[in-house]
Amino acid sequence: PLPPEFERLWLGAQGNPHDFGAWTELLGFVEQENHLFAARKAFDAFFAHYPYCYGYWKKYADMERRFDCARQAEEVFERGLQSIPLSMDLWIHYISYLQSTLDMNLPESTQKIRGVFEAAVAAAGMDFRSDKLWELYVEWEREHGDLRAVTGIYDRVLSMPTQLYNHHSSLVPRNVSMVPRNAPQHPKTPSWFKEHVLHNHPKDILSPEELLWVQSKLATDPVPKPPEPEGTEAPPGEDLPPGVEGKASAKDPEEDLDQEKIRELVISMRQQIYAQNEAEVSKRWNFEDGIKRPYFHVKPLERAQLRNWREYLDFEMAAGSHERTIVLFERCVIACALYEEFWIK
Template sequence: MDLDNSITSLHENTLDYTIWTELLHAAEISTDIQLIRSIYTSFLSYFPLFFGYWKKFAKLDPDRAFEIYQQSVKSVPHSVDAWIFYCDYCVAKRDENHTRLVFQEATKTVGSNFLSHLLWNKYLEWEFSKKKPQNITKIFLQILQQPIQQLRYFWESFTNHASSRPIEELTPDDEDFKKKLSEITDDLMKFQEVMKYHESTLVQTVKKMNEVIPFENNIKRPFFHIKPLDTKEILNWNQYLNFAEAKYEENKNESNEEFVIRIYERCLVPCVLYPNFWKRYAFFFENNNKIDKARGIFSRATESVIQNRPSIFIAFAEFEERQKNFDRVNKIFEGSMKHFKDKAYEIYILKTLFEKRQLKEDEKQEEKILLIYEKAMEECSKNDNSIMVLSISMSQYLSYRATIANENQDFKIEKILINKGRNILNKAFEASPKYKKLWTAIINYEILHGEEQIYQNCQFLYQQIFMDPCPLTQKDQLSIIPLLIDLCLNHSSDIKIVNKLEKLLYRNTLYHVKLGYDQSFELYEGEPTIINKQPIIQIQQK
């Protein structure tokens, strides 16, 4: 493959996964360690959630394997698999004390994950190999508090292990229970009492486990992939989050908050490309007055692989506006305008709406808003769709200002604003008359501001409809003609114009396909009356 061409292509689209896989393949078969490091480091900076590639990178670069595994669990801290890879490496390459610390950190971070049983098993097996039964007891007691898969298996293993361990080692760190236990003199009865205590812990944990099993069983892809997630899984994650948040609302304690956070963090591994989950996570903190945590979620989102989704930047700006941090709002808008050049018009429109909310009656603010629109028009001049959207939005703003001028009886300013809005729409239409939204906007604008000149002002739309070919698609014609008919019925003095539009509508093939009947009809009070009710499908079959 041509590495230079691939790298050039990535500069144009850094999130093109297809090109990245080609580069990664080139790295795998290469002996150039600098090339391997360069490709993998760059790739994982964009796609850190691909935990399997961290393991591949570590194997290809053994001299830096330890640092790579450390970075992997920082990048994907809620991935059980990433922690297992790291622990496996430490078991093989690191000393006992360090390996134990990594296992402890791993179980603390993801030990309550429903699928963490493999990690706990490895931890137990490793401590067994080190002949540390006391540590094994501690691990079992931790496991009994985790609503994880194979909990019953761990309980059975624990009972076997406990039968050969001293009572002191098995006794829980519970002062009331210790006092009660001290009153028992028989060792067997003490053992039974201790095991009964642990079994009661198990019962409570199993209850929690049974609550989450319906959601956990519907998670088929707990890992990240570039491909879209199945709709059923997206729905399941939403329902899981509903359940977690409901528990928190019932009792806003630290444990329930940690549970909500845990589910969100796990959700954001397979659902990282879905902005709504990021927004929902931030809203959870914001709604509970944890503003810094909400801001942290938005910051993470804008720095993650989702950075090519403008909606998350917009949500971030709206969040900062709610906090009255207007300087931050402007910085977010400015940054996103440069970042999303193909969708800059959306950002510009939202920026103007933000400015409108600040000082509605300030004339300088009005000038500022118009300058934003003009700058947007200039920067998006090569994109017809952008110009169309911006023109409609700007005309709506001018219409809004004209309405205020009318209320203030400043009729001269009102007329200037109305004409300016009309000229903007007409200019956009002349450049690209193919957009139905633009036709609709012009008609509605004239109905609102045209007064006695409404029909004359829309005359060019009427003429365009009869052009051959018409700028609109046949389907869009079908929705625009009734608006023109209504316009002409109310504002034209010539009924022939109305009839001409009606005949054009009734000759429209899609009109009859939509009705589902043959074309035989007659006009009655401007509406078609069906005579031949034989379905088109049957006629086609003949």
């Protein structure tokens, strides 16, 4: 049976669906009572009117989980992500939920999480504030030892205009005149992609096709051979082990040099992409800085923010790709859901 207080709050919300406060009071009550059936009724009705509220999707899924309703919890996540596929927080919360509940010793669990990561970056990876999602994907693949997959993810995000674009790479010296003054700085953060290339063997991080192409490219410009090492000498008063006299070091300096040349070429190939991406970020930075409330709320937006959305959309329609324009519109109608001009636009 539903608590009597629930019926009162339910009638208040149903009687005036546009009264956001009545809904939050109802949802707060079912959470406090920890009444699953009342919660399901309240949340389902609430989302029919306010599907963009990420925080309440999370609360709903967490309640299902507390009652060990794993299938229902996952269904709540899926419904929420269908409603707001650009919600970085909801994707990350869903992935965290899967990582904590699936048996990671099973191959299908790894496949499922990788599939959800792919769905997440396909849906939300073009969002200007998607950096955390990309970084989690990189770290997850690195933990699972798939360094080629890490390279593939980096290649995708290196050409993506995002807020922390320089966090991922720093392949080239930053163009001070191009980067906005208020861009976030990360002096203590390593250049992730560059570190990835420098600290792993090329054959472990490159696809066979790219490695072959790089090697053939270097073959057209042969690397000078290092001088042959002379006989090894022991320090005064010490004898070399038997059989070592006169032999070169066991480590092949030519192989080391080849690896370094491959790494240099791999990095330089991505420098132009990085520079182009930096230019795209600089074009959008002021617009992004003007977005003070990227999430949904029933409170009115300031005129300056509404004007910023209009001008940003006009810019993207004129200068950006169709796909990027659609993503910006989807972001806009979350923050500006109650302004019909943006739906019409």
